[in-house]
Amino acid sequence: MTERVYAVTGMACGHCARFxxxxxxxxxxxxxxxxxxxxxxxxxxxxxxxxxxDVRAAVEEAGYELAADQP
Known part of the structure; x- marks a missing residue:
């Protein structure tokens, strides 16, 4: 198993988290x-x-963005 933490911009509430x-x-x-x-x-x-x-596309599909500093 692999775990990675991504910074996401624009999230403000529980609904954001669910999306x-x-x-x-x-x-x-x-x-x-x-x-x-x-x-x-x-x-x-x-x-x-x-x-x-793939991660970026999923986050964008939800309406948010990965932070610019992602490698």
Whole structure:
């Protein structure tokens, strides 16, 4: 299992967290998602390394953005 924390901009409430979680759970290999709205972060656990483009696309589909400093 692999866990990675991503910074997400624009989240402000529990609904935001749900939208982001729902989209990230659709990414192949993701086993769990934990959103911290106050910190603006999302911890994603997966079976292996995820493609950053897939994570970015899921977050954008939810209506938010990965922080610019993501590698």
């Amino acid at each position: 982001v979680s729902d989209e990230l759970r659709l990414v192949a290999g993701v086993t769990s998602v934990a959103v911290d709205v106050d910190r603006g972060t999302v911890a994603v656990t997966s079976e292996g390394a995820l493609d950053l483009a």
